[in-house]
Amino acid sequence: xxxxxxxxxxxxxxxxxxxxxxxxxxxxxxxxxxxxxxxxxxxxxxxxxxxxxxxxxxxxxxxxxxxxxxxxxxxxxxxxxxxxxxxxxxxxxxxxxxxxxxxxxxxxxxxxxxxxxxxxxxxxxxxxxxxxxxxxxxxxxxxxxxxxxxxxxxxxxxxxxxxxxxxxxxxxxxxxxxxxxxxxxxxxxxxxxxxxxxxxxxxxxxxxxxxxxxxxxxxxxxxxxxxxxxxxxxxxxxxxxxxxxxxxxxxxxxxxxxxxxxxxxxxxxxxxxxxxxxxxxxxxxxxxxxxxxxxxxxxxxxxxxxxxxxxxxxxxxxxxxxxxxxxxxxxxxxxxxxxxxxxxxxxxxxxxxxxxxxxxxxxxxxxxxxxxxxxxxxxxxxxxxxxxxxxxxxxxxxxxxxxxxxxxxxxxxxxxxxxxxxxxxxxxxxxxxxxxxxxxxxxxxxxxxxxxxxxxxxxxxxxxxxxxxxxxxxxxxxxxxxxxxxxxxxxxxxxxxxxxxxxxxxxxxxxxxxxxxxxxxxxxxxxxxxxxxxxxxxxxxxxxxxxxxxxxxxxxxxxxxxxxxxxxxxxxxxxxxxxxxxxxxxxxxxxxxxxxxxxxxxxxxxxxxxxxxxxxxxxxxxxxxxxxxxxxxxxxxxxxxxxxxxxxxxxxxxxxxxxxxxxxxxxxxxxxxxxxxxxxxxxxxxxxxxxxxxxxxxxxxxxxxxxxxxxxxxxxxx
Ligand SMILES: [Ca+2]
Ligand SMILES: [Ca+2]
Ligand SMILES: [Ca+2]
Ligand SMILES: [Ca+2]
Numbered sequence: 001x002x003x004x005x006x007x008x009x010x011x012x013x014x015x016x017x018x019x020x021x022x023x024x025x026x027x028x029x030x031x032x033x034x035x036x037x038x039x040x041x042x043x044x045x046x047x048x049x050x051x052x053x054x055x056x057x058x059x060x061x062x063x064x065x066x067x068x069x070x071x072x073x074x075x076x077x078x079x080x081x082x083x084x085x086x087x088x089x090x091x092x093x094x095x096x097x098x099x100x101x102x103x104x105x106x107x108x109x110x111x112x113x114x115x116x117x118x119x120x121x122x123x124x125x126x127x128x129x130x131x132x133x134x135x136x137x138x139x140x141x142x143x144x145x146x147x148x149x150x151x152x153x154x155x156x157x158x159x160x161x162x163x164x165x166x167x168x169x170x171x172x173x174x175x176x177x178x179x180x181x182x183x184x185x186x187x188x189x190x191x192x193x194x195x196x197x198x199x200x201x202x203x204x205x206x207x208x209x210x211x212x213x214x215x216x217x218x219x220x221x222x223x224x225x226x227x228x229x230x231x232x233x234x235x236x237x238x239x240x241x242x243x244x245x246x247x248x249x250x251x252x253x254x255x256x257x258x259x260x261x262x263x264x265x266x267x268x269x270x271x272x273x274x275x276x277x278x279x280x281x282x283x284x285x286x287x288x289x290x291x292x293x294x295x296x297x298x299x300x301x302x303x304x305x306x307x308x309x310x311x312x313x314x315x316x317x318x319x320x321x322x323x324x325x326x327x328x329x330x331x332x333x334x335x336x337x338x339x340x341x342x343x344x345x346x347x348x349x350x351x352x353x354x355x356x357x358x359x360x361x362x363x364x365x366x367x368x369x370x371x372x373x374x375x376x377x378x379x380x381x382x383x384x385x386x387x388x389x390x391x392x393x394x395x396x397x398x399x400x401x402x403x404x405x406x407x408x409x410x411x412x413x414x415x416x417x418x419x420x421x422x423x424x425x426x427x428x429x430x431x432x433x434x435x436x437x438x439x440x441x442x443x444x445x446x447x448x449x450x451x452x453x454x455x456x457x458x459x460x461x462x463x464x465x466x467x468x469x470x471x472x473x474x475x476x477x478x479x480x481x482x483x484x485x486x487x488x489x490x491x492x493x494x495x496x497x498x499x500x501x502x503x504x505x506x507x508x509x510x511x512x513x514x515x516x517x518x519x520x521x522x523x524x525x526x527x528x529x530x531x532x533x534x535x536x537x538x539x540x541x542x543x544x545x546x547x548x549x550x551x552x553x554x555x556x557x558x559x560x561x562x563x564x565x566x567x568x569x570x571x572x573x574x575x576x577x578x579x580x581x582x583x584x585x586x587x588x589x590x591x592x593x594x595x596x597x598x599x600x601x602x603x604x605x606x607x608x609x610x611x612x613x614x615x616x617x618x619x620x621x622x623x624x625x626x627x628x629x630x631x632x633x634x635x636x637x638x639x640x641x642x643x644x645x646x647x648x649x650x651x652x653x654x655x656x657x658x659x660x661x662x663x664x665x666x667x668x669x670x671x672x673x674x675x676x677x678x679x680x681x682x683x684x685x686x687x688x689x690x691x692x693x694x695x696x697x698x699x700x701x702x703x704x705x706x707x708x709x710x711x712x713x714x715x716x717x718x
Pocket of ligand 2: 282283305307
């Protein structure tokens with residue numbers, strides 16, 4: 001997509017009024033009426049006018065001497081030479097400029113847009129782009145004229161003088177289009193359709209829906225500064241990392257903000273346009289040998305944890321990301337501080353100053369833990385608290401000290417959290433992932449999101465509501481209440497994982513996908529979608545192990561190659577279905593770790609938080625994600641288009657995303673190799689190369705035949 005300049009919009013909006021109806025007449029052309037060109041700013045131009053001898057001339061408005069202008073009514077004297085002659089229609093003044101030195105855009109050829117939007121009239125000039133060879137115009141096309149649909153030609157120098165191109169009219173879809181002409185070849189180099197009224201892409205840089213998020217556990221990604229590895233408590237840092245036992249896995253390993261900065265090129269090459277970092281705020285120091293490497297044991301929400309870096313480094317990270325067009329997504333955990341029964345007893349600080357600990361009923365709930373049966377709610381039966389909203393909001397999640405959020409107005413802890421979040425916004429954070437949103441007083445979410453949007457109206461906010469999705473009524477009620485936060489779609493995740501694990505069919509997956517718009521109030525494309533995360537065994541492990549993984553599921557025992565292909569198929573769906581895709585760090589390398597944790601779950605917490613094994617940019621998973629992340633940057637169909645199933649059986653799903661004239665077709669097959677005929681596709685006739693492989697697909701009248709090997713993904717885009 002070429003960069004487009006806002007001023008071009010003027011050409012399109014006023015195009016119907018712009019008519020070249022001024023003529024130059026003089027001794028050089030035997031006083032014939034020669035049409036001048038409207039070059040904007042009330043200026044008409046006669047370009048390269050040759051006077052072989054000294055002569056004279058006048059300007060004639062209609063070419064019939066009814067209204068003409070000269071030098072106080074007399075002819076204007078012109079010396080021998082080649083001139084660019086300008087006439088100013090507002091002042092009726094003029095200028096005679098030597099062509100050789102008159103260095104404006106019209107010194108060379110002029111390119112007139114002529115087509116159905118302006119009834120094929122002359123005078124709507126393309127504008128030179130900077131000092132390049134490109135000329136552009138932004139124009140709105142209607143349905144066409146009596147002779148056919150919307151179309152145009154370019155008329156070089158006007159007058160249909162033989163310099164028009166191309167030979168046949170160019171057909172264009174209704175709506176705004178940006179036309180670019182290459183003046184070195186006098187040809188049309190591009191016609192970009194489906195744009196907004198300023199001929200910018202309908203993809204907005206502030207709309208998160210065209211972005212691809214990368215979720216990184218900083219401690220396990222890249223260590224850019226070994227001097228901070230021990231933080232304030234060396235016993236909580238492991239010197240042997242993954243080679244140690246589970247205790248070593250629950251310590252700090254050394255990754256930090258500087259390491260992320262060092263790897264931004266890698267993430268940019270992956271096509272990532274947003275990075276979700278696990279919480280950066282200061283976590284507990286006094287935790288014996290247990291490390292808060294994950295960031296979910298908050299201590300001081302106003303400071304950067306000493307293992308990760310400093311405010312200066314956050315600023316540096318933000319600047320480096322913004323320079324790459326990337327947005328920073330901060331994981332924020334406003335449900336709780338740290339453990340209420342050990343270490344620092346939930347103590348909370350503000351810029352280093354102690355505020356309160358778990359004993360403060362002003363700051364923290366005193367209701368016991370969810371499902372501990374010490375119930376302060378008369379209506380709750382012990383054991384049902386995970387589905388009782390009062391209990392799961394107002395009691396502690398495990399032993400994590402629960403902030404006492406106000407129902408109708410901000411509590412002291414609410415003010416603390418909101419002002420802390422604003423400090424992060426001031427340091428370049430562009431989006432928030434709200435940890436454990438299900439367990440927070442929902443009215444606080446309204447106040448929090450409103451306060452963030454008062455600072456930055458475009459801030460994107462999504463929450464972690466375990467098991468949220470179209471099949472979960474409580475979470476969908478939360479969405480329908482429009483509290484300002486979207487949700488991570490766990491149900492879609494589960495369905496995609498179940499498809500690639502052969503637990504459900506593509507037909508069942510499609511049924512779930514089609515249920516999302518109604519359940520989500522047509523906001524399905526605003527929800528955050530994902531395959532792997534830090535709270536489940538990685539799918540690559542689940543598909544390969546023969547052991548038991550999280551949720552007591554039996555591993556599938558697939559070969560590594562088969563499992564990788566299936567995980568990649570799942571990620572192709574994540575990258576193309578309605579929603580904002582999130583890549584959990586390492587998925588682009590199909591990373592695995594097969595150790596069982598203390599609950600005998602293979603590859604589950606903490607073994608799903610392994611050191612990223614490689615920064616290869618050529619792995620099949622990296623290559624596939626890269627292609628689709630790059631497509632998301634420009635495709636409004638993927639960002640916010642419709643979803644339409646085009647071919648379906650238990651193994652194969654073909655669907656189309658469409659927005660305006662932008663169309664993406666995705667085909668996946670988990671069964672044996674097959675050839676299918678697909679119809680009703682929105683892609684124009686032509687030969688397409690799959691963006692995720694080398695398949696060539698011929699589209700004719702909306703029909704195509706697709707050959708899909710097992711686990712193959714085909715993605716077609718105009
Ligand atoms: Ca470090
Ligand atoms: Ca700390
Ligand atoms: Ca809570
Ligand atoms: Ca930023």
